[in-house]
Amino acid sequence: MNILTQLVLSGMALGMIYAVIAFGYQSTFATSGTLNFGQGEALMLGAMTGLSLTGEIMGGPYLNYWLMVPVVLVIGSLQGLVVEFLAVRPALRIHSEFGWIMSTIALGIIFRNVAENVWGRDDVPFPSPLPTTPVHILGANILPMELGVMVGALLLMGLMELFNRRTLYGKAVVATSSDRGAAGLMGIDTRAVIAFSYALSSLTAAFAGVLIAPITLTGASMGSVLGLKAFAVAIIGGLTSGMGAVVGGLILGIAETTTGFYFSTGYKDVPGLILLLLILAWKPNGLFGRAAVQKF
């Protein structure tokens, strides 16, 4: 029983990470109908730059964890702007779906390959900012960082909701997502909004990277599967529903930790991906998403 509680709590921490990354997918999808296939690499870059600042890998530590986070967020959003400028904007200009799919994939592998050459191909541990002795909750041993992950993820998602609802810029984003054409006619610079959504999306991914790094290993290849599973979460919840991302994240995180324990860690990524295939085959708008009526 205790084992199960522990698995569920660890799964929740993992699930919140997925939810944060899924939020990133949702924000770009809402404004431009595009997705960054290199989202996992944005996460990896966040984790690696974070490690360079707080760890010894690049001759550091230069900053402690808490001071490092804002720096990583800035770098993450810059990376998002690069992706938008190089891969998405030209494709949207020529209305090429194939274009943005291929070019975000291409940028993703470039980022990964550069990271491999800069930081090496091995996975390295990330120093935890919180004590590494487990605390006892409900009879389970939980790492303080796992709780930190949940708190951090909820905080970020709460701030994003608040931004969307309470600020004028947030309203511009919401307006652009509901009708890009009309928003443009109302004087909203939709291109800037799209660029902003990419910055935000990579920022959330980078944040997820520094959150998850202390409880896993950090390395150039850490992002790709995380990015894919976060997409699964975004799909399970529905690409238009923030609540869906959280629920989807929890489902997937818990499914993953339990599979890893009861079957084999080698198979831990499988249930999420199978779930993705099933949801797309059965309910492509997700559990919480609403289907748009297609007009012909």
Add this chain to the structure above:
Amino acid sequence: MGCLVARRFKSFEGVRRVKFRGSWLWWGMALLGLALLPREINEYYIHQGVLIAIYAILLFGLDVVVGYTGEVSLAHGALFGIGAYTAGILSTKTAWPFLATLPASMAVTAFFGGVLALPALRVRGPYLAMVTLAFGTIAQILINEMDFLTNGPLGISLQKPDLWGHALEESEYYYVVLAIFFLTGFLIHRLLISRFGRAFEALHGSPVAADCMGVSVYRYKVLAFVVSAAIAGLAGSLFSFNELFIAPNSFNFELTITFLLALIMGGRKSRLGPVLGAAIVVLLPNILDDIQLFRWLAHGVMLGVLGLFLWRGWKQGWNHWKSWIIPGIGALALEISSHRLQDMTDWRLTIFGALILFVVYYLQNGIVGWLRQGKPAVTEADFPLSGEGAVQPVELERRSVAQTTPGPLLQVSHVVMSFGGLRALNDLSCELAPGQILGLIGPNGSGKSTLMNVLTGLYVPTSGEVRFKGQRISGKSPTRIALRGLARTFQNLQLFGDMTVLENVLIGLNHRYRSGMTETLLHLPRFVREEKAARARARVLLDFVGLAGEASREARHLPYGQQRLLEIARALALDPDLLLLDEPAAGLTSAEIERLIAVLHKIKGQGLALILIEHHMDVVMSVSDQVMVLDSGRCIASGLPHEVRHDAAVIKAYLGGGEEAQHAGN
């Protein structure tokens, strides 16, 4: 000369067949050169040559999905791996002979291709790309983890392939692969120039229109994936006998990216493109290994970009200098990195990524597309229509000349269509007799197009039922409804833009074929007969709407008015009993409207039943037998055209309800 034209015209594939014959000589010479090659080069390069052929085989298959159906597949690395592992496992664990493992691998990967395509019923584009990525990831995990079958990370070592007791040397294996390469290329070519290739292209052009033309999107998408996967399996099994060792990490995401790069760089929708692309991605690592060669390449790119920039600027002015910023930075980065780095091998993926970006934005049609630029492929315009032997009388054909079941052709009873709280159709009932022409009018948002979508199966009504020729069609798929003889056009044009005018009509004629894939690949008599008949029929239909001279133009290059007429011709190709026209006159000039009215009268003269949604009253009033007026999802009036014109409720709906409006009506 005339005789020559006539004889060449008998070639039923018209343009494409001729094009293929023209290049037949080149392919033959290439075959000869490749056959003699092993005498000249050493074993290492023979090995590379085999690899190029294997990649090219895979790319022929990948092109079916990526080039023709327009979907991005990120699973082909994994499918290739599944094929390789099937061959590896069968030949090491069960000692199957080499030649038997090839079809077995194809069968296994074809199965997985089918599984992969199952979600394709609901999703496309980025979603489908993610599905394929997830599939590829799962496959790699399973290959890695199922060590009882695959030996896990240790991999499998194979014996040299064995042909009738003789172990093949590298140069002998080269000939085997070369033969398979040419055979695959030949068969795939035949498939893609046939109705199957056209159907695949149509899925990309407009899935909705394909469904409504009786070409089931789902069926053909699954077929495309199955064919593509089977070829990937073939290539994979050949690969494992070439390398003689396979391990899970050979079939990772990078391999998939390599394949995609090769395909889009070589050129999609072409047989030459895959060969060029395969050669580039196989040989590129050799270039990267040689840093000196790479530096020369960087110099070349730098000078090339600079030269092009200056030349363009001199020719066309300097206003576009901004668009040269990114290429300039790219070339500069290449130049600097070629001097800073001693070893490019580690940067292979970065180079691949940069190449993908380059191809996606500057070389969209690949090398083959670039070579063809400005020099259009031989088209059917090269063969004057007068060469077409006897001109057939223009006559529409219908499924059932005599009504098999008595009663109305179409019967709509109590149909309700709700979207959330909105009732777009509110308890609507109507009937249509065979051969009758119904004009459907009403203000915007009154439910006219919704009714069309319900009739053609795109929407399933919330309640009520639709019967067509006595049978219930509500709830049936658009494809089945279309095949039963109900055709339509679209308010927002849904042509297959990249296909020629003739091919657009041929999609509508897809239902006439009885020959299957084997007959198509082998060009058996029935297929040849049907293809000839379909092409002749398509020309008749184009002639019917007055587009005979445009047969070989790409549909998207037609003027707007002609695009509308093409949609009508395509719908007529279904040999419908009932044709639905959704605002055919929208956006047309008055001259074009006159042409349209003439075509509508011709259709009417053939006794075809018609439902016509239109805002141009002159069109509606001159063609319709009956007019029905919709408002807020209800029928507010119906009757003869002149009766409806004076109906008080109609005038109120259009002009708003006031006393004046009613007076105006009187």
